[in-house]
Amino acid sequence: MATTTRNSSVSSQGRLAAVPELNRRPLLAVSAVVGVVLLALSGRNGYHVDELYNRMTGKHLALGYVDQPPLVSLIARAETTVFGDTLTGLRVVPALLACVVVWVTGLIARELGGGRSAQVFAAAATGASVVTLNAGHVLTTNGPDLVDWVVLSWLVIRLLRTSDTRLWLTIGAVFGVSLYAKNLIVLLLLSLLVGVLAVGPRGVLRSRHLWAGAGLATVLAVPTVLWQITHGWPAMEMSAALVTALAADARVAFIPFQVLMIGLLLAPLWIAGLVALFRRPAWRAYRSVGLAYLFMSVLLIAIEGNPEYTGGLQLVLLAAGSVVVVEWAKTTVRRSLAGTALVGNAVMSAVLMLPVLPIAWYASSPVMQQVGVFQLDQAGWPQLTEQVAAVYRALPSQDRAHAVIYANHYGLGGALDRYGPKYGLPHVYSGQNSYADFGRPADDTNVVIAVGVNRDTFAPLFANCESSGKFETSLPVADQGTGFLVCRNPRESWAQTWTELRWIGFQCPYTAEAITAKSKKGCSSM
Known part of the structure; x- marks a missing residue:
C-alpha cells in the first residue's frame, strides 16, 4: 500500500504517523450513490411520526425542547424555507448527512491502515447498513447524531495514531456542537475516555490541549445547557420515561439489536473488527x-x-472489519463471499428502512408487518386527517366556530397540522412534550375534537364527551383504531385544564396509553 501522508513525528510507542493514500474519487462515488438512492426514494409513502413533530418544532424555534436539543428543528426550518413544505424537501439534509457518514467511515478505515480497497469497502458497507439508511431516510435526531459519532470517533483514532494532542481542540469543538443534536454524544465520549484510561495510550490525556478542548466544548454548550437548567432538566425526565417504556425488554433485545443494527450479513464484519482491535499488535x-x-x-x-x-460505534468497528476482510479476501472465492454479503446486506437493509416495496406488501402478513414497522410509521396520515375532518364537518356551525382539535401525541398533532388546512380544520394542539409549549386553546374555546386520548382521563375534564367514531384503515399502522371524541365545555379554565393535559414521555405503540417517567409499566407489558 502506498503511503503518501506522513508525519515526521514519532509517537511514544515508536509508531510513524502514516496513513495510506486517500481513495478520493471512489469514496465520493460511493457516498454520492447512497445520497442519490435516498433522495430518489424520499418522496414515497409519507412523513415519519418523528418528522411530523420536527416539522412543528421547526415552526417554533428555541434553544431546546423537552425531548431533544434544537439542531434538528433548525434543520427542519431551513429545509421548509429553502425547499418548501414537502416530504422530499424535509429529507434533503438527512440524505446529505448519510453521505458524510459514508465518507468519514472510509476515512476511519484509512486511519487504521486500510488501503484504497479497504476504504471503499468500508464506505460501501456503511451505506449498506441498517443504521445509516435509517438515519438518512427521515429527518430525526439520528442523522446529525450519527455524523457526530463517526466524526468524533475518527478524530479520536487520529489522535491515538499521531499523538498530536492539538486534535483535542477539534474534538472539543465537535463535541460542543454535537450537544445541539443529541445529548447521547456524552455516552460516546465517556466510553472512549474509559477505554483510553484502561488500556492507553494514556499519554494523550496528559496535555494542556485536553483542558483547552474541554473548555471550548463547555463554552459552545452553554446555551443548550442553560436551557435545560432553566426548564428543570426535562432531558432527565425523558430519559427516565424511555427506560420505563423499554422496561426489561431492553436487556432481552440487546444482542439481537447488535446483530441487526448493521445488518445480519455484515454482522461478522464488525465483529471481526472488534476482535482485531484487541488482537492485532x-x-x-x-x-x-x-x-x-x-x-x-x-x-x-x-x-x-x-x-x-451503540450504532455509531458499530460503524467504527465496521471500518476496522473492512480492513480485515479486504486483507482476507485474496482469492476469487473469498472476494465473491465478501461481495455477496455486502450486496445482500444492502438489499435487506433497504427492505427494512427504505420504501422499496409497496406499502401494502408490508401489511400482507404478520411477519412483513414486523419487518416493515418503520415503513408503516410513515403511512396513513392523510387518511387520518380526512376522517377527523369528517367529524369536524358534522358539527353544528355554531360549534365549528369555537372548536379546536386536541391530539394526544405529537405525531397525530403534526399530521393534522400538516394536512388539516386542505380540509379547513381548526388549530391543532397537543400536550405531549414541547408540543404543549406551542400554545393552548383560547379561553372561549368550548368544543374540542380529541384524537387518540384515553377517555377515562380526558372526559372528566369536560361537561360532556361523546364518541364520534375511530380511525379506520386497512394498514396496521400504530394509530389504527384511534378514537375520536367530541367534548364540550371544560369544567375549569383552559389554563387549569392545560396543566392536566400536559405530559412528558412516549406514546406506547399500538395502544392509547402514554409512557412517562412515573409509569409503572413498559410498552411490552400492555
Whole structure:
C-alpha cells in the first residue's frame, strides 16, 4: 500500500504517523450513490411520526425542547424555507448527512491502515447498513447524531495514531456542537475516555490541549445547557420515561439489536473488527476503541438503556472489519463471499428502512408487518386527517366556530397540522412534550375534537364527551383504531385544564396509553 501522508513525528510507542493514500474519487462515488438512492426514494409513502413533530418544532424555534436539543428543528426550518413544505424537501439534509457518514467511515478505515480497497469497502458497507439508511431516510435526531459519532470517533483514532494532542481542540469543538443534536454524544465520549484510561495510550490525556478542548466544548454548550437548567432538566425526565417504556425488554433485545443494527450479513464484519482491535499488535493504540464499545454495551444493559445507542460505534468497528476482510479476501472465492454479503446486506437493509416495496406488501402478513414497522410509521396520515375532518364537518356551525382539535401525541398533532388546512380544520394542539409549549386553546374555546386520548382521563375534564367514531384503515399502522371524541365545555379554565393535559414521555405503540417517567409499566407489558 502506498503511503503518501506522513508525519515526521514519532509517537511514544515508536509508531510513524502514516496513513495510506486517500481513495478520493471512489469514496465520493460511493457516498454520492447512497445520497442519490435516498433522495430518489424520499418522496414515497409519507412523513415519519418523528418528522411530523420536527416539522412543528421547526415552526417554533428555541434553544431546546423537552425531548431533544434544537439542531434538528433548525434543520427542519431551513429545509421548509429553502425547499418548501414537502416530504422530499424535509429529507434533503438527512440524505446529505448519510453521505458524510459514508465518507468519514472510509476515512476511519484509512486511519487504521486500510488501503484504497479497504476504504471503499468500508464506505460501501456503511451505506449498506441498517443504521445509516435509517438515519438518512427521515429527518430525526439520528442523522446529525450519527455524523457526530463517526466524526468524533475518527478524530479520536487520529489522535491515538499521531499523538498530536492539538486534535483535542477539534474534538472539543465537535463535541460542543454535537450537544445541539443529541445529548447521547456524552455516552460516546465517556466510553472512549474509559477505554483510553484502561488500556492507553494514556499519554494523550496528559496535555494542556485536553483542558483547552474541554473548555471550548463547555463554552459552545452553554446555551443548550442553560436551557435545560432553566426548564428543570426535562432531558432527565425523558430519559427516565424511555427506560420505563423499554422496561426489561431492553436487556432481552440487546444482542439481537447488535446483530441487526448493521445488518445480519455484515454482522461478522464488525465483529471481526472488534476482535482485531484487541488482537492485532499494529492496532494496540486503538484497543481503547474496542473497549469503548464493550463498556457502552455493559452500561446500557445495566441501566436498561436503548440497545440502538451503540450504532455509531458499530460503524467504527465496521471500518476496522473492512480492513480485515479486504486483507482476507485474496482469492476469487473469498472476494465473491465478501461481495455477496455486502450486496445482500444492502438489499435487506433497504427492505427494512427504505420504501422499496409497496406499502401494502408490508401489511400482507404478520411477519412483513414486523419487518416493515418503520415503513408503516410513515403511512396513513392523510387518511387520518380526512376522517377527523369528517367529524369536524358534522358539527353544528355554531360549534365549528369555537372548536379546536386536541391530539394526544405529537405525531397525530403534526399530521393534522400538516394536512388539516386542505380540509379547513381548526388549530391543532397537543400536550405531549414541547408540543404543549406551542400554545393552548383560547379561553372561549368550548368544543374540542380529541384524537387518540384515553377517555377515562380526558372526559372528566369536560361537561360532556361523546364518541364520534375511530380511525379506520386497512394498514396496521400504530394509530389504527384511534378514537375520536367530541367534548364540550371544560369544567375549569383552559389554563387549569392545560396543566392536566400536559405530559412528558412516549406514546406506547399500538395502544392509547402514554409512557412517562412515573409509569409503572413498559410498552411490552400492555
